Amino acid sequence: MNVPAELKYTKDHEWIKIEGNVGTIGVTDYAQGELGDVVFVDIDEDLEEIVKEEAFGTIEAVKTVSDLYAPCNGKVVEINEKLADDSQLVNTDPYGDGWLIKVEIADMSHLDELLDADAYKEHIGQ
């Protein structure tokens, strides 16, 4: 199971990569494995803001549907358009081309409450 050390994680299996005040958000390798084939990712194209711990979209996999939860407050700056044609990028490259959204992080202190890689590994029983 791939859990990159440089990312932060939510208990709901989202990851966030922090570069300055921009965060790139996706779902973890563990999550995509549990979900199985992702059929589509449903994020409102007019989505402007995300609110920590609130759902900002859903991910529809063959087996089940799962809400996507925001790791922090932020303003949405980009939604991954590639997913519209190829949602399986979430399966094949969850930390790369399978990213979901980019946000301007509103409150950096929210990040302190997220899990680091070791804590996340423990959370998923690895």
Add this chain to the structure above:
Amino acid sequence: MKKTAFYEVHKSLGAKLVDFAGYEMPVQYSSMIQEHKAVRESVGLFDVSHMGEVFVEGEKALDFVQHITVNNAAKLVDGQVQYSAMCYEDGGIVDDLLVYKISDNKFMLVVNASNKDKDFAWMQKNNKFDVELRDESDDYSLLAVQGPNSQKVLQEVCDKELDLGYYYFFNAKVAGVDAIVSRTGYTGELGFEIYFKGGVKAAEAIWYALVESGADLNITPCGLGSRDSLRLEMGMCLYGNDIDQTTNTIEAGLKWITKLKKGDFIGREALVKVNEQGITRKLVGMVADKKAFPRHGYEIHADGKKIGDVTSGTVSPILEKPIAMGYVLAEYAEPGKNVNIMIRGKEVQVEVIKLPFIKK
């Protein structure tokens, strides 16, 4: 949890294993969608050893089968298979099953894993014909080889010419193992099912022989996930989803197996009444044109009211459209009608269509 004779094979392939009807079964190996497409395009292998095999033997074996099932087993010749169902007195479905006629005095009934014990108890309770009933489920393994290339692949390791007609079977050796080979399946493709005893050794002999003979054709191990989406594209019922004790065979679209004139059988009186009075709801297929994922339990609405429930749904890997089956009030069951599936508070318009979703 029980393990099938293929358990070590699944583990070695890195299958994702889940509890299904008390068995640790592979739900997928790599990707359900790829497995699904492999079966439509070439050939796939499914361990379905969790299914139940009950043997019925005795002078009145045919009478017994006629009494407990709704289809007309008297029409079967030796070596023929029939899709059928067992019903309760009220017409509700105990299980759907395959009836294998070995001879007038011997049948094999293949039932759903999750219903095995219930079914066997039901058969024993209704054994007015002094037949011998043997549940041999634990002794038999079952491997399904499905897809347009299934015959080619199986032929190479089978000692008999596979000239079986649809829904016929014979005894043959597969990879040296004594087996019942039938031209049946749950995918809508050309396909075969191989029943055999002999545990792990026999199972692995057959599995690896098929993997080898199918290597050029990209034979693909398939899990229960793709099995489900494949049967759904063909509009085939799954017990527990689309049919159960609260549904009868007429409203479930299984009138074609319900032979009301064959003579008396359990549930006949109730089913005759349903047939005469007309059904109030019907199992239909539905297709949507937009991005959506219908699932079991979602409500179906029309004209501002609830008119039914989705019983099975997916996004068809072949049509690349949302497809679903569900019961709707009879007045909405006509192909071409538009109704709405409620997906997390939103209405998604779907069109009622004539099953199957994929025409073969």
